[in-house]
Amino acid sequence: MARAGLGSRRRCEELIEDGLVLVNGETADLGRRVDPEVDRIEVDGVAVSVRSGLVHYLLNKPAGVISTAADTHGRPTVVELVPAEPRVVPVGRLDADTEGLLLLTNDGDLTHRLTHPSFGVEKEYLAEVEGHPSRGALRRLREGVELDDGVTAPAQASLLAPNLLRLVIHEGRNRQVRRMCDAVGHPVVRLVRSRIGPLTDRTLKPGEWRVLDQAEVRALERAASASSTDGRPEGRR
Incomplete structure (x- = not known):
């Protein structure tokens, strides 16, 4: 939890002691072992991504760039504008002619919550x-x-x-x-x-990207913390 930016180790212990941390729907106890690759962790009702190796990029997509990992026609793609490793995918899509902010990440849980229509981000x-x-x-x-x-x-x-x-x-x-x-x-x-959602950045020029800080990731998680129902993924704008 501390690694996920929720505060110091002592602050995280206080959250657990106050009963605000759930693991797989059950109230967590101090000293409980969890597997961040498998277990679902929530803090004050908000799901938290604590797996290691997660990255979250905010890109200002230029016109003419495709929102996909690869293109059979050889057109430039958004993943070519960010680091190749670790592998990331765009969160939702903007059509080729649409510009502006696009998230790319390897955080599958957050991607689902941001693109699923039931969350209404x-x-x-x-x-x-x-x-x-x-x-x-x-x-x-x-x-x-x-x-x-x-x-x-x-x-x-x-x-x-x-x-x-x-x-x-x-x-x-x-x-x-x-x-x-x-x-x-x-x-x-x-x-x-x-x-x-809560993210905006007027300083990014077309084609530029930056890494989200932990406060921004948490803000996204809070924005996408509604209960889920079946639905379809985000389409292109």
């Missing part, structure tokens, strides 16, 4: 669109838009400039933001993801 996008969206178009985005795979969940939508939308969604449908904007009559010209 917010993603914020800045969309430059054709035309000038009206109040009616914003209202439709906020209330839900009819797409070919059903009505979208309500989104946060605001106008930052005559043709610049800020959209916050928590679903994971394929190319959802682009399809929503198409549905209200304002096709996307440029799309940038500016936030993933």
